Amino acid sequence: MSTGDVRVRRVRGDGVDLAVYEQGDPALPTVLLVHGYPDTHAVWDEVAARLVDRFHVVRYDVRGSGASSRPYGRRRYTFAYLMADLRAVLDAAAPDRKVHLVGHDWGSIQSWEAVRTMPDRFASFTSISGPSLDHVGRWTRGKLRRPTPRNLRRLAGQGLRSWYIGFFQTPLVPEALWRAGIGRPFARAxxxxxGVAPRPGHPARTLPRDGSAGVGLYRANMAERLLRPRDPSTAVPTQVIVPTRDRFVSPHLVGGLGAHVPDLSLRTIAAGHWVPRSRPDVVARWIAEHIGRVTGAPLAPAQERAVRRARVGADRRPFEGALVVVTGAGSGIGRATALAFAERGAEVVAADVDGAAARRTAELAGLLGPAAHAREVDVSDRAAMEDFAKAVEHDLGVPNVVVNNAGIGMAGSFLDHTEDDWKRVLDVNLWGVVHGSRLFAAQMKARGEGGHIVNTSSAAAFTPSRTLPAYATSKAAVLMLTECLRAELRGDGIGVTAICPGIVNTNITRTSRFVGRSDADQETDRRRASRAYALRGFGPERVAEQIVAAVRRDRAVVPVTPEARLAHLLARVSPAAMRRLARLNLG
Known part of the structure; x- marks a missing residue:
């Protein structure tokens, strides 16, 4: 029978009847979407709708769920039965050719078993939030053999995420809870x-029965595979989509996977476990790009770059495949940040008002990582920044990380600051951040894959001073802008961080303007400030390390240097004390 453009039929699996749903032209390449627990085929509705014009899309309700049969007994949910079902669906829907397999959650777990045991049936595989149990077993053993603090933290983190697996081993109780109505709080959660609102089909009306029956998947397979893992290797070209906000599957579980999957691509997205529902555009695009890469189909230049960056090499580094834009990259914190990301595998765009300095940074970054790119741009110039952002997107793609670092210094009393002085400081320090955040955040949001924006503020943002009225005001505005952006963009998977350095030995002291002073006195003040900052001995490389860590951990506000952390604490605990300190004339 037919339901709209979806053709529904029954296929006999191993002792069960399976409900199979097909869309699109059967002459097109076949994509098989396998759902997880406690879902049905309908969890893929949005993704299927975005693939059907290019592929023959096949889905089915796995045994125990939706319109398929519910066998009795734990044994009938083992991998052997699941593989027999999947094979029956393949034989019915695409008997004479390889298919492109996509799995989510338990659909991905059983798909790993499929590409391991019958790789000749698949042209490609995309895994989402469902690791190979064999790999997890080996990963766990590896961490226990080397019980370093980091390994133990990662084990504990996954253990907390997996609490429900132990609960599902208890007899009768999980089934009773599903039948008692925990499906309603599940939908609310x-x-x-x-951010996945209920809609017709998901969660399914059969959820109480699906949840109750599907517990058998955990009881039949988990302990046996985790304690006695097989070799998880497969030669099928594999793409793993890693939602970094997954409450059930740690991103760290992909560690070491490249040793077993020679053709491996990794895609990360700032989203939760049900990413096929929350980010269907991105999931469908990545599936199509992966298939295009495997089959040699023509891809747009931006897609080719994205696919290339996703590939995993034997020595993959933390930011391998990421595109990172850094403004003010010609020296100081900007240059150190560009090099820190390059050293971790990122492709860097070094932007600076000094083109020669930007080119030098790009040359150095290229020695540490992939070929880097230099761009000359004045961040205070709105039109120039718009052209710069468009050029980056067109030539290289949408950045994964943007560091709005460009800034200038200015000191002196408020009454000595002219209107032009204020305009110059605000144009660079504040409007430069506004331009960079606005333009690149719009690109990140439109792409739908998340990202991260880092804005360089300062300890001056929360340290009032009679000698830094314009500079401190501009940096306080950057801090507040960052907090506002973080609140707005979180739902789009875009993190925003304010970095607040204290006294750091950079060339900002040599280029700062000391208002109300003669040219000779200004030079004296610059030399004195430079000597003091040099004696402090805190280099820009240490700030860059904090920036990289803030991106990886999605931190909101990061005071850098001990004096910055102390000032941040004091500003929150005793604002009156900060006001008294502000009266000191440090000029």
Whole structure:
């Protein structure tokens, strides 16, 4: 029978009847979407709708769920039965050719078993939030053999995420809870925790029965595979989509996977576990790009770059495949940040008002990582920044990380600051951040894959001073802008961080303007400030390390240097004390 453009039929699996749903032209390449627990085929509705014009899309309700049969007994949910079902669907929907397999959650777990045991049936595989149990077993053993603090933290983190697996081993209780109505709070949790609003088909009306029957998947397979893992290797070209906000599967579980999957691509997205529902555009695009890469189909230049960056090499580094834009990259914190990301595998765009300095940074970054790019741009110039952002997107793609670092210094009393002085400081320090954040955040949001923006503020943002009225005001505005952006963009998976350095030995002291002073006195003040900052001995490389860590951990506000951390604490605990300190004339 037919339901709209979806053709529904029954296929006999191993002792069960499976409900199979097909869309699109059967002459097109076949994509098989396998759902997880406690879902049905309908979890893929949005993704399928975005693939159907290019592919023959096949889905089915796995045994125990939706319109398929519910066998009795734990044994009938083992991998052997699941593989027999999947094979029956393949034989019915695409008997004479390889298919492109996509799995989510338990659909991905069983798909790993499929590409391991019958790789000749698949042209490609995309895994989402469902690791190979064999790999997890080996990963766990590896961490226990080397019980370093980091390994133990990662084990504990996954253990906390997996609490429900132990609970599902208890007899009768999980089934009783599903039948008692925990499906309703489950649906509310999806909406509040992941932004996935209920809609017809998901969660399914059969959820109480699906949840109750599907517990058998955990009881039949988990302990056996985790304690006695097989070799998880497969030669099928594999793409792993890693939602970094997954409450159930740690991103760290992909560690070491490249040793077992020679053709491996990794895609990360700032989203939760049910990413096929929350980010269907991105998931469908990545599936199509992966298939295009494997089959040699023509891809747009931006897609080719994205696919190339996703590939995993034997020595993959933390930011391998990431595109990172750094403004003010010609020297100081900007240059150190560009080099820190390059050293971790990122492709860097070094932007600076000094083109020669930007080119030098790009040359150095290219020695540490992929070929880097230099761009000359004045961040205070709106039109120039718009052209710069468009050029980056057109030539290289949408950045994964943007560091709005460009800034200038200015000191002196408020009454000595002219209107032009204020305009210059605000144009660079504040408007430069506004331009960079606005333009690149719009690109990140439109792409739908998340990202991170870092804005360089200063300890001056929360340290009032009679000698830094314009500079401190500009940096306080950057701090507040960052907090506002973080609140607005979180739902789009875009993190925003304010970095607040204290006294750091950079060339900002040599280029700062000391208002109300003669040219000779200004030079004297610059030399004195430079000597003091040099004696402090805190280099820009240490700030860059904090920036990299803030991106990886999605931190909101990062005071850098001990005096910055102390000032940040004091500003929150005793604003009156900070006001008294502000009266000191440090000029």
């Amino acid at each position: 999806l909406e509040t925790g992941e």
